[in-house]
Amino acid sequence: MDFDTSVKLKIYETIAETAQAPAAPEVAQALGAPLSDVLAAFNRLHQKRLLVPEPGDPARIRMASPFSGVETPFRVLALGKSYYANCAWDAFGVPAALHADAVIEASDGFSGEPIRLEVKDGAPLPQECISHFAVPAARWWEDILYT
Amino acid sequence: MLLFRSEETVDSWCRENGVPRRPLIDLDQLWYMAVTWYGNRLTVESRRPGPDEMVQIFAAIGLEGPFWDPQADQWRSST
Numbered sequence: 001m002d003f004d005t006s007v008k009l010k011i012y013e014t015i016a017e018t019a020q021a022p023a024a025p026e027v028a029q030a031l032g033a034p035l036s037d038v039l040a041a042f043n044r045l046h047q048k049r050l051l052v053p054e055p056g057d058p059a060r061i062r063m064a065s066p067f068s069g070v071e072t073p074f075r076v077l078a079l080g081k082s083y084y085a086n087c088a089w090d091a092f093g094v095p096a097a098l099h100a101d102a103v104i105e106a107s108d109g110f111s112g113e114p115i116r117l118e119v120k121d122g123a124p125l126p127q128e129c130i131s132h133f134a135v136p137a138a139r140w141w142e143d144i145l146y147t
Numbered sequence: 148m149l150l151f152r153s154e155e156t157v158d159s160w161c162r163e164n165g166v167p168r169r170p171l172i173d174l175d176q177l178w179y180m181a182v183t184w185y186g187n188r189l190t191v192e193s194r195r196p197g198p199d200e201m202v203q204i205f206a207a208i209g210l211e212g213p214f215w216d217p218q219a220d221q222w223r224s225s226t
Contacts, residue, residue, distance in 0.1 A: 001191060005191060009189075009191065016189060049195050065185070087149070088150045088172075092178050092181035093188075096184075097186070098189070107150070109150060110159045113156075123178065124174045124177075126174070128152060128153070129174060130157065130174075132149055132160070132161075132171055132172075133172060134148075136215075136219065137216060
């Protein structure tokens with residue numbers, strides 16, 4: 001396994017286990033690798049669009065999709081933990097990645113009315129709810145935090 | 148990518164933000180996208196789908212056209 005894959009897996013394993021995104025020093029310690037190597041791997045993973053560093057701090061993770069490194073309006077309860085997702089798509093992405101049942105606590109993007117979704121046995125339960133994709137695929141990464 | 152209770156609140160959000168209404172995705176479509184994108188994200192072989200794979204994933208649930216094509220030129224310099 002190459003180093004970038006090891007870093008990526010450690011990031012995702014840590015998030016899955018703790019519901020918290022690890023910073024580069026934590027990954028470096030876990031892998032027994034120099035911090036500079038891990039920071040370089042973070043940058044390469046960003047270039048591959050597999051993670052988004054915290055703006056202004058390349059050692060911290062804002063997004064390791066579907067997971068968010070910060071609290072968002074998309075809270076996902078699964079495996080006895082509370083995760084945060086980046087958007088509606090990623091809110092379903094968390095149980096898809098964890099292969100687990102989940103309850104998603106979100107809200108209507110306009111009214112703020114609470115929306116509670118549930119994924120059970122590998123499928124979402126019916127709910128009066130839709131998602132709106134405001135940004136075309138060709139522009140998702142122009143401002144991924146907005147997308 | 149936001150969630151809405153109804154098309155009415157989608158339209159209200161679009162008016163408030165001065166953006167046109169774009170595709171609406173139901174929960175079954177959203178779940179399919181989540182599974183195909185993230186189902187193996189915690190494994191060694193996980194990777195982001197390439198542009199052609201993306202188009203195929205979206206087409207499988209009826210999402211076709213330039214909006215869903217990450218290489219569509221028309222969206223790169225407008226809107």
